[in-house]
Amino acid sequence: MSVVTSLGDVLPAEALSGAEGGALARVARGAEAVVRPRSPEEVVDAVRWASANGVGVLPVGTGGRTTPARGDGPFMVLAMDRLSGLEIYEPADVTLTAKAGTPLADIEATLAEHRQWLPFDPPQVSSRTLGGLVATGESGPVATAYGELRNHVLGATVVCGDGRVLRLGGRVVKNVAGFDLLRPLVGSRGRLGVVTSVCLRAFPVPAKDRVLLLRSDDFAGLEAAARAVRTAPTLPASVVLWVRPTSQGAALLVRLHGAELTVDADQATLERRAGVSFARADSELVAEVRDDATDAPVVVTLSVLPSRLFEALGAARDLLGHSSVVADAYSGTARIALAEVDTDTVRALRDTIEEMGGALAVEAPDEGPEVRAAGSRPSDAETGVSTRLQEVFDPSGVFWPCRA
Amino acid sequence: MNTPLETRIVRALNAIVGPDHVVTDPERLVVYESDGLTSYRVIPLAVVLPATTEEVAAVVKLLHGEGIPVVPRGAGTGLSGGALPSADGVVVGTARMNRILEIDSDNRIARLQPGVVNAHLTVAAKPYSLYYAPDPSSQSTCTLGGNVAENSGGPHCLKYGVTQRYVTGLTVVLPSGEVIRLGGAGRSARGALDLVGLFVGSEGCFGIATEIEVKLLPVTEGVRTLLGIFETMEAAGHAVTAIISEGLLPAAVEIVDNATIRAVEASVYAGGFPVDAGAALVIEFDGTEAGLDADADRAEACCRQAGASEVKRATEATQRAALWNGRKKAFGAMGRIAPDLLVQDATVPRTRLPEVLARITEIGERYELKVANVFHAGDGNLHPNILFDRNDPDELDRVERASKEIMCLCVEVGGTITGEHGVGVDKRGYMQLVLGEVEIEAMRAVKRIFDPSGLFNPGKVLPDPASPPVPAEASA
Ligand SMILES: Cc1cc2nc3c(=O)[nH]c(=O)nc-3n(C[C@H](O)[C@H](O)[C@H](O)COP(=O)(O)OP(=O)(O)OC[C@H]3O[C@@H](n4cnc5c(N)ncnc54)[C@H](O)[C@@H]3O)c2cc1C
Numbered sequence: 103m104s105v106v107t108s109l110g111d112v113l114p115a116e117a118l119s120g121a122e123g124g125a126l127a128r129v130a131r132g133a134e135a136v137v138r139p140r141s142p143e144e145v146v147d148a149v150r151w152a153s154a155n156g157v158g159v160l161p162v163g164t165g166g167r168t169t170p171a172r173g174d175g176p177f178m179v180l181a182m183d184r185l186s187g188l189e190i191y192e193p194a195d196v197t198l199t200a201k202a203g204t205p206l207a208d209i210e211a212t213l214a215e216h217r218q219w220l221p222f223d224p225p226q227v228s229s230r231t232l233g234g235l236v237a238t239g240e241s242g243p244v245a246t247a248y249g250e251l252r253n254h255v256l257g258a259t260v261v262c263g264d265g266r267v268l269r270l271g272g273r274v275v276k277n278v279a280g281f282d283l284l285r286p287l288v289g290s291r292g293r294l295g296v297v298t299s300v301c302l303r304a305f306p307v308p309a310k311d312r313v314l315l316l317r318s319d320d321f322a323g324l325e326a327a328a329r330a331v332r333t334a335p336t337l338p339a340s341v342v343l344w345v346r347p348t349s350q351g352a353a354l355l356v357r358l359h360g361a362e363l364t365v366d367a368d369q370a371t372l373e374r375r376a377g378v379s380f381a382r383a384d385s386e387l388v389a390e391v392r393d394d395a396t397d398a399p400v401v402v403t404l405s406v407l408p409s410r411l412f413e414a415l416g417a418a419r420d421l422l423g424h425s426s427v428v429a430d431a432y433s434g435t436a437r438i439a440l441a442e443v444d445t446d447t448v449r450a451l452r453d454t455i456e457e458m459g460g461a462l463a464v465e466a467p468d469e470g471p472e473v474r475a476a477g478s479r480p481s482d483a484e485t486g487v488s489t490r491l492q493e494v495f496d497p498s499g500v501f502w503p504c505r506a
Numbered sequence: 507m508n509t510p511l512e513t514r515i516v517r518a519l520n521a522i523v524g525p526d527h528v529v530t531d532p533e534r535l536v537v538y539e540s541d542g543l544t545s546y547r548v549i550p551l552a553v554v555l556p557a558t559t560e561e562v563a564a565v566v567k568l569l570h571g572e573g574i575p576v577v578p579r580g581a582g583t584g585l586s587g588g589a590l591p592s593a594d595g596v597v598v599g600t601a602r603m604n605r606i607l608e609i610d611s612d613n614r615i616a617r618l619q620p621g622v623v624n625a626h627l628t629v630a631a632k633p634y635s636l637y638y639a640p641d642p643s644s645q646s647t648c649t650l651g652g653n654v655a656e657n658s659g660g661p662h663c664l665k666y667g668v669t670q671r672y673v674t675g676l677t678v679v680l681p682s683g684e685v686i687r688l689g690g691a692g693r694s695a696r697g698a699l700d701l702v703g704l705f706v707g708s709e710g711c712f713g714i715a716t717e718i719e720v721k722l723l724p725v726t727e728g729v730r731t732l733l734g735i736f737e738t739m740e741a742a743g744h745a746v747t748a749i750i751s752e753g754l755l756p757a758a759v760e761i762v763d764n765a766t767i768r769a770v771e772a773s774v775y776a777g778g779f780p781v782d783a784g785a786a787l788v789i790e791f792d793g794t795e796a797g798l799d800a801d802a803d804r805a806e807a808c809c810r811q812a813g814a815s816e817v818k819r820a821t822e823a824t825q826r827a828a829l830w831n832g833r834k835k836a837f838g839a840m841g842r843i844a845p846d847l848l849v850q851d852a853t854v855p856r857t858r859l860p861e862v863l864a865r866i867t868e869i870g871e872r873y874e875l876k877v878a879n880v881f882h883a884g885d886g887n888l889h890p891n892i893l894f895d896r897n898d899p900d901e902l903d904r905v906e907r908a909s910k911e912i913m914c915l916c917v918e919v920g921g922t923i924t925g926e927h928g929v930g931v932d933k934r935g936y937m938q939l940v941l942g943e944v945e946i947e948a949m950r951a952v953k954r955i956f957d958p959s960g961l962f963n964p965g966k967v968l969p970d971p972a973s974p975p976v977p978a979e980a981s982a
Contacts, residue, residue, distance in 0.1 A: 194751035194857045217753050239700070252703060253671040266944050274853040276668060276887045276925035278657050278707050279933075279940050280967065281949045285670070285703025293699070306753035333612065335635055335724045336794055364797030371794075405695035409612045434613075434692055461695040480698035483686035487955060488699045494951040 125165035128467070129179060132171065133160070136179045142259065142267065142298040148180055149296065150265040153500045159263075160503040161296040163203065163234025166226060169291070170467050171503035180296060182233050188212060189299060190273065197256060197273055199301040202233025218304045221248035223340070223388075225396040233297040239289020242392065243340035243430040247359060248305060252288040257301035260287060260294070263496025273301040286491055292504035294495035308359035311339070313388055314369060314380035321345045321352035321427070325412045328431045330376035331356055332408055336368045343436075344391045345415070345427035354431070355383065355391055395426040398439035399468055402448070406460030408434035417454045421447050434460070443469070448476040511551040511596070515572060519554050519596075522564045527602065529553040538597050541584040542644075545846065545896060546931055550577065550591030557602045559677055559685060559716040566714065567683025569596055575961045576681070578710040580621065580652030583644040585849050586930025588656065588709045592964055598714060600651050606630050607717070614722045615674065615691050620651025620715050627720075636722040639666040642926075643834060654715050657707035659926035661758040661833070662790075664884035666723070668926065670706045675719035678705060678712070681962035691719060704952070709928050710963040712956035728795035729757075730802040731826040734787040734809035735780060735816040739763050739867065739879065742785035743860035745812035746883045749789065749805050750856055756805065758790040759884030760833045766878045766891075767832060769843050775835035777828055783815075787883065788833050790826075836880040837891075844876065844893035850909055852916035853925035856886040865915055866890050873908040875901070887925035888916065913939060929967045937969045 130136050134157065139145045152159045158177030162168045171177050182203035190199040193216040200209060206220070207228040213219050222235065223242030230238075236258065241251040248254075257271030270284045271277055287294055318324045324343060331341050331354070339357040346352065356372065358365040373379050395401065402422070406414045411434045415427060418438055429436035443466065452462045461478035480488065492501075511530060519528045529535060530552045539547040551574070556562045569576050575595030582589050591597050600621035607617040611634035616627060624645040628637040641660035642648055648658070654676070659668040675690035689702035705712055736742040742761055749759060762770070767779045767786060779786055787809065791801045806817045820826045840847055854862050863879065866888070870877035881889035890912055894905045913923045917939045924933055937946060950968055954960075 192855065192857055194747050195855045196750060197855070249667050249671045252700060253667050262948075266948075268945050268948055269942065270945065272920070272922050272940065274855055274886055274921050274925070276659055276663070276853050276882075276885050277922045278926060278928050279922045279924050280929065280937060280945070281711070281952055282657070282670075282704060282707045283945075283948060283952060285706070286699040286701065288700060288703075290699055291697075306755055333614075335727060337724060360794065361797040361800055363800065364794045367794045367796035403695045405692055407610075407613045407615075407692040409610075410692070433694075435694060459690075459692055461693045463695045463697055478693075478696045480696050481687065483684070484688060484698050484701060487686070487701055490955040491699060491701075491704075491952065494948060494955070 126162065126179070126181060129160065129162055129165045129168045129170050133179045134176050136181055138181045138184045140184045142185070142261065145180065145185070145261045145296055145298055146265045146267060148178070149261050149263065149500060152178060153264055153498050158503040159296070159500045161237070161292045163231030163237070164229060166229060167234055167238050169465065172471070172505060173502055175502070177503045182231060182296070185298060193218065196304050196306070197275065197301060198304055199257070199273055199299060200232050201299050202231060202297045204232045206230050206232060206235060213304055214307070217307045219307050220302060221305050222251050223392055225393045227392070232300050236288055236297055236300050237291050243342050243432065244357070246341060246432040247337050247339045252285060254303040255284055255288050255300060256303055258284055258287060258297050259299040261296040261298060263295065263498055263500040268295070271301065275303055293492055293501055295501070309361045310359065310365045311385065312358045312365045312369065313383040313385065314356040314358065314372070315383040315387070316354040316378055316380050317351055318353070319351050321415060322412065324352055324354045327376040327378050328354055328412070331372050332432050334372055334375050336371050338368070338372070341431040342391060343427070343429040343431045344394065347426050348424050355388065356380065357388065391428060395428045395437050395439035398426070398441065400440040400443045400464065400466040402438040402440065402443070402451070402462065402464050403435065404438070404455050404460060404462045405435045406455060406458050408432060410434065410458045410460065411436065414455055414458055414460060418451060421451045443473060445472050445476050448473060452476060452478055515568070515574070516552065518568055519552070519565060522568070523554055523556045523561050527555040529555070538579065538582070538591060538599070541582040541587060541589040543585050543587045543930070543932055545848070546587045546590050548591045548593050550593070550595055550597045553597040553599055555599045555602050559679065562598065562679045562714055562716050563683050563685050565598060566679050566681065570682055570959070570961065573959070573961065575964050577963050578651070578655070578714045580649035580655070581623070581647045583648045584652060584656060584930065585851070585927040586924070586932040588928050588930040588963070588966060590931050595964070600649060603716065609634060609636070609722070611636060613691065615719055616722055617717060617719045618650060620649060620654070620718055622650050624648050624650060624653060631722050632725070635725045637725050638720060639672060639723050640669045643837070650718050650720070651715050654706050654718055655708060655710045656926065656928045659882065659885070659887065661760050661882060664759055664882065665755055665757040670703060672720045673702055673706050673718065674721055676702055676705055676715050677717035678714065679716055680713045681957040681959070707928070709930065709967050711953055711967055713962065726792040728798050729790060729792045729821070729826060730798045731820045731829050732789040732802055732805055732809070733818040733829040734789065734814040735783045736785045736787065736812070736814050738784040739863040740860045741813040742787050743863050743883070745787060745809045745814065746859055747857055748808040748812055750884065752804060752808055754801055754805055756789050756884060757792045758788065760788040761879065761881055761883040762786050762832055762836060763879040765876060766836045766840070766880045769839040769878060770832045770835055773835070773839035773842055775831055775839055777831035779832045786832060788829060833880065840878055840891055840893060844895065846894050846896045848892040848894065848905055848909060849927065850888065850890045850892070850912055851924045851927040852913055852921055853885065853887045854916050854919050854921035856884070858919040858921070859883065859886060862888070862915065862919060866912055869908050869911050869915070873904040875904055875908055885925065886921070910936070931966055934967060934969050935973070
């Protein structure tokens, strides 16, 4: 069966092309075709075609943050990069609607002209697409001060597994007209549908973005300072713990946003509480840390209550050895980069973390499925509701390549 | 009159929660006949007041097995009829579930029962220098369970966001009586779909939240409150737009119009607002003390540029309270001057405020109605209050036509029909103004996941499939 030929029947030929580029090639491995629709209508056509022909659909932004297809069977990659561009941007509303394939770098540039920005800083944020950001649902550590991405997605258009098009939410900052189907969509990683357009709330750029830095030989030496900052009366923009692989030590990076006077006062408060004096760092270091521990063969993500973070990282080091770690000390999440890992070690760490009330996930594209399956699972009750929610959005199960 | 609840069922309910907590006496049932939207009134068969998750589960399971509709209820301050009873159903109230189970100050989270009053949580968190951010104007009475169900907002949600941003975990009794736990702080790495987010705002249609976990925030060091006086609502609206586009991030920007000012000044709540002012803006900044004056200066300049005749500033708690009074007591004051009050809740993009306010005034005049505006201006969340007398059928008809026109207008400029009060029974007939049949059908399907038999808070949120949609006629 040639999927590409059959697709040519429903999509104009120019919409089709082979996989190009590293990230896309990686997720397209084993795919029957890569489809790059130029309009929401073509997305609908492609999904309908896939649904009618028993072909799975793996929607991707740039492919950079997509997990390769999980399971067997023919599937196509739906690359959203051509569905790009701003739809509505009224700077004074401080909201913005754009097509899902729009690179965040473009959106950031447009917003910057009006001294606005999107307060999300997950790894490689600028090279993501808007739809990809929403699908992964990752906010990054500045959620400390600004709230999570899921709270700022005001609306989205989504193509369901049977080609239905749902227009959810709107473009106002408060909206409770009907059940909130947008929330589970954010972070659904393609499991529910293909997002074709998104409306987000933006924010004014703070007058100052100050980066404070505290170094230590070992991450344990930063625990007291991290706790002092995390429980301070002033809320920083983010509190990030960075652990280098071997003897390069560890660092705490604290970002303060606000007027110059405000950040001066906040810095003084934090230094007084923590009993330390911070060095200053620049935005380049912030970006380096933000993007560290992502591009590894194995990335373990763990979450615990913030008060247990250092204990969790200690347990991880005991089991996994020294490795790069980037942790959000305010929310209690961390990612750990590894060259390889065995299933038993992951299970042992998972059990320890779960005993602390936390959870663990593993991304290891080149390892077998049992490594990934060793991560924490939602409860049976949650899985039951989620499965039925998937059935509402995707009755015939076209989006199986996205599912665990 | 409905056939009363069978004695056998009453006995079974008594056995679960104790006879003192099952209300069947018609005189006592009247208390539960409506929520804050008093134009809808229905007497339920009974009201049951459980104290624990287990009791809620047993009650709900029993009623489910008997095929009896269940309506959850918090404090009954809702403004869309969400807690309106079913005549053949039982109300399950959370009044006795008012315990704060834990305040974990180190992790800044609280776990509590759903009947905890919003303001009580902030009081309990105060010794830890923490507070709960969403602050509906009804916060001294409304419950966290109601807030979760409505995804409530409040004046300070401009900067801090609405309820949804703060709810991290829920224990829910499903319509079948099954108990499930959703989410939970520290457990994000499980990669589950955001079911907590789905439940927040479900208006009592997906089950009863019996335990709620929320995030707390540190109490801010300083606050500045400004009161700007304007000749017209439009001018005040321009000031709001200017403040937002100036890049300022106030904690709150609230507006009151002349009708509201007059009502407040004529009441016991009089706060010294000039009665001939067209509009007043309450603007608040909070955060680190240093820097607040600079923000307040910039906001004051925006007000003056938009034509404010006067801008007052307060730092001290008592002065601040005086400036807020006109805003906070507005509903109470209006209750004095008209027998009935219909609170609209549409939201518009913030740049459209001046234009929309002018058109609402025009609509009010055309229908010869008293409309008083008091609302969350910074969020574009309007509350035109229509004052009327329900016993005047002609006036009632004009109220309905005017309120529909206002909703159509807000949708037409890119807004929505409800920003925080929910759809309930009140706006279910208007859902087609903002949603198509596919979206409504998807919502019905999601409702069926939780409530396959359709007996849980029936007749709320989704339009009645049997009645034709309201035609979205263009507003004049
Ligand atoms: C003067 C006044 C000012 C107000 N100001 C604001 C405001 O600023 N912002 C705002 O958003 N709202 C405001 N409201 C509306 C109202 O207070 C909120 O909607 C509030 O959240 C309702 O809480 P409640 O406990 O009274 O709930 P109820 O009115 O009892 O119930 C509301 C809905 O929640 C459901 N419910 C209740 N408890 C549970 C539970 N445990 N589990 C599941 N479902 C449940 C009910 O079935 C119903 O659908 C105001 C109301 C008044 C009267």
